[in-house]
Amino acid sequence: MLDSIKKMLQQLMGSSSEDSSQATDITFYTLGKFNLGVGKIGPDNRTDIDQSVLKEMYRRVAAGEFNIPVSGTLPEICVDGRTNRQGSRINAPSAAGGSLTMVYGRDLGDSGALNDKTEMQLTIETMDTLKGKGYTTAVHGDDHSNCGCGACAHAQKVYQHITDKIDPIAGLTGNYGIIISDTEKASIVGRAKNRLDHPSFFNEDRSAILQACQDHGANYEELVDAHNELGIAINMRQGTTIDRKAIRTTFGPQYDLFVVDAWTFATAAQELALESNKQDADRIAKAITIQNVATASVLGHSSLPIIPIG
Ligand SMILES: [Zn+2]
Secondary structure, three states: OHHHHHHHHHHHHHHHHHHHHHOOOOOOOEHHHHOOOEOOEOHHHOOOOOHHHHHHHHHHHHOOOOEEEOOOOOOOEEOOOOOOOOOOOOOOOEEOOOOHHHHHHHHHOOOOOOOOOOHHHHHHHHHHHHHHOOOOOEEEEEOOOOOOOHHHHOHHHHHHHHHHHHHHHHHHHHHOOOOOOHHHHHHHHHHHHHHHHOHHHOOOOHHHHHHHHHHOOOEEEEEOOOOOEEEEEEEOOOOEEEOHHHHHHHHOOOOEEEEEOHHHHHHHHHHHOHHHOHHHHHHHHHHHHHHHHHHHHHHEEOOOEEEEEO
C-alpha cells in the first residue's frame, strides 16, 4: 500500500510542481487552509520580507531548484530551517526532531507492545536499534535554549494536538495523497491519549532526551539565532533534500524553510516495524507523517504555506 501512496503522492506533487514552474503567480495552501497552525512562525508575523522575493522563492523551491543529493535513506536531521554558526547543516534527510521522529512515529504507530515503556526508554532503544543496523542518527539544540528542538521540547503538546486535530491533520495529508483511514486515525489518537493519560511517560527534563540520543550515538547540531521559516517544503524526491544554505545565498539570510523529506517515511517505518509486518509499517509511516504535520502546526503560524516538491 505504501508504494501506491507514494506513487499517488508523487503524481500529485509532480503535477503541481509542473504547474508551478509554468505559472507566473502560484498559490500554495497554507496551514490555515486546513484549520492548522497555532504557533507563531510564519510570513504574516514578519516585517523583514519582500513579498515578491517570497513568491519567487516558493516558486523556485517547488520547481526543485534547491534539491541537492543527500546521503542516507532515513530521516536524520530536524526540519528546522536554521543552520549552525558556520551557516551549514549535516547533509542528511530531514523530519521533525531529526531521528526523534522515528521514536515518536514508532510510539504513535505502535499497536500496544510498547505500552510499558517511557519516552526515555523508547528513545534509547530506537537510537540503539538504528545504530545496530548501521544507520547514522542526529538531534539538535540551539545556542540559547535548554532544549532548542521544538519537536522535542513540545512533544507532549504535539501528542495533545494530534488528539485535538486529527481530522484537520488527516485533511492536510489527504490533500497531498496520503490517506489516513478511520481505523488508523483511531489507533494513533488512542496511542496519543494513552500517553497523555500517563504524563510520566514524557521526560520532564526535555534536554535529557537530546542528551540520551547523543549518549547512544546520535550526532549533534547546535543551531543558532531565531526561527525565520517562511514555508514548509514537503520533499518527495528520493535521495534529495533542500539546500538551506543556497536558499539564503539566493534570497537573503532571513529566508528559511522547514524541510520535510517525506520520501524517507516509508523506509523509516519498515525499519521500525516488527518482523517487517506490512500493516504495522503502514501505520507507523502514517504516524510519522502525523507527528510531522502536528509539530509544524504547533510551531507554525496559519500563514505558513506548504510547498510540495514532487
Ligand atoms: Zn528540531
